[in-house]
Amino acid sequence: MISFVQTLSDLLWDALQRAFPDASLPNACLEITLSTQPHFGHYQCNSAMRFSKALGCSPRTIAETWLKALPANTFIAKVDIAGPGFINIWVQADAVTAQLTMMASRERLCLPQALAERIVIDFSSPNIAKQMHVGHLRSTIIGDCLARIFEYLGFDVLRLNHIGDWGTAFGMLIAYLKQHQPDVLSGQQHTDLSHLVNWYRASKKSFDEDADFKQIAQQEVVALQRGERDSLHAWQIICAISKENYQEIYDLLDIRVTDRGESFYNPLLAATVNDLTAKGLVSISDGAKCIFLEGFSNRDGEPLPLMIQKSDGGYNYASTDMAALKHRVEVEHATRILYLTDSGQAQHFAMIFKAADLAGYLKQEGITVRLDHVPFGLVLGPDGKKFKTRSGETEALIDLIQAAIVEADRLLQERGLDLSAEALHHTAHVLGINAIKYADLSNNRIHDYVFSYERMLRFDGNTAAFLMYAYVRIQSLKRRTKVNPSIYLNTPLELLQPAELELGLHLLRFEEILRQISHDLLPNRLCEYLFNLAEKFNAFFRDCRVEGVSEQNARLHLCDITARILKTGMELLGLKVIEKM
């Protein structure tokens, strides 16, 4: 759909060229934005000031000449010049109605991409033999949300879980299990992640303190990488136990992601290193294969390497990331790759991206692959420091989620709702998880944010519950009037009152918001949009009676579109929508 701003922009651009046919304007792009104040109209154009120099006269004169050339049209109701040369625009309700009707007639509320660009989103990425913790929460939630938005926009999205399932740690864990837990490896004894975590700690201790064990562990790594059957089998058992644990979390959070861990790229590592070497990018430093890149130096001011092979011949995460990038471009044909990790890895990815560019991995069939590191800040505890439990341990994600659900349950019970125990429990479940997700997504991801059950579970303010409440209220109203949807959906929309027009204009901006997020990758913009939508609906609902008035069915139609966008928007954030609460 051509956005409303675009339509206005086209109209004004034509007028500008008619008004100043001989002028060469510096910028073919008009600046049209939402008005900053209600009395400045619906939209404002700020370009007259910018053109002042090029046209050699004052912004006000430009604006006056410009608007005289604006032909009569069905979009603009009124224009006005204010201040130094701002052009304020009031739109015609009929034009909004027409666009809204067109939008609502489609099953999907925005147009799909002309070309289904292939986009890889690398997110979540827990580590085998470790609990998922808050650090994985943001990657998982934000990554899933971006994936949903890109899918909705019609991109061909490949969600990849780059699990930490390979590397030196497995040697010691396998060695330890062989020595102390043979029944687990033989499959005779089932176990869970909490035991695994303890064994991991114990094996680490032995590794650090016992030279003999260390040697055995290192041999296990070699055996594993060689693909020896016993070692591989042990590795598979360890992975399976871990996956059980994080699949439980993904089920709770409704996250869909394809497992493709570091181990997947193991067979590609040697070839990748060879390829980089053949391209002359690699030099040997202290026995390790390194790529030295301009602009990166270490604490002693010496060049900082991107190490792609260790001096002992082993590979590390840079090797895997280079191989993965190559695979995603060459085999998966990705034209864009997003990496959802904390901002601490910014330098690492900056180096990976630069090295990939130098190696020519980003040019494929005339297309330049776009790489985005999508960084995010830390989750902080109430003390403003990195989130920890009271005992100072890193909090397991599963506990965190359960706690939110328990807290939501308690709050709902306090309210004394007219719900069955089962319905209340279900609502608490949805509310708890929605609250965690929304609290995360509604903050700008760049910043650290303070985690607080109390704040995220509030029923008022910019929270998940506020959006859910706005939605159920609309659904309730639709039920209450007992009008068959086929009747109100076929009743022409009318935007008579200012609050109706405001709501209608806001509804039209949905696609524009999603497109913007596909560029800046900031889901908080969708949260803000939906929060404003709920507010504008509340204003409409305050000013415009729905039930039992002559405009009833037209207004029910508007309510229905509002509910659809609220629902779609919440689903794009990964929130569950309920019909009653």
Next chain:
RNA sequence: GCGCCCGUAGCUCAGUUGGAUAGAGUGUUGGUUUCCGAAACCAAAGGUCAGAGGUUCGAUUCCUCUUGGGCGCACCA
């Protein structure tokens, strides 16, 4: 030391091609229901946008410096 990120109301945060009087939420104070869900709405109060300079018609936004905080910087990922 080098590099990256951040500093906006008491608190939590928006504010991205530079736009008019910097906005929400929360908290505080006051108000709104014979009427569609008051889990709502309205209003008041609250600011040196960390500080200083620069760029220009215009800077929270871009540049430089200062300051405070966070993170990264060779064989863990």
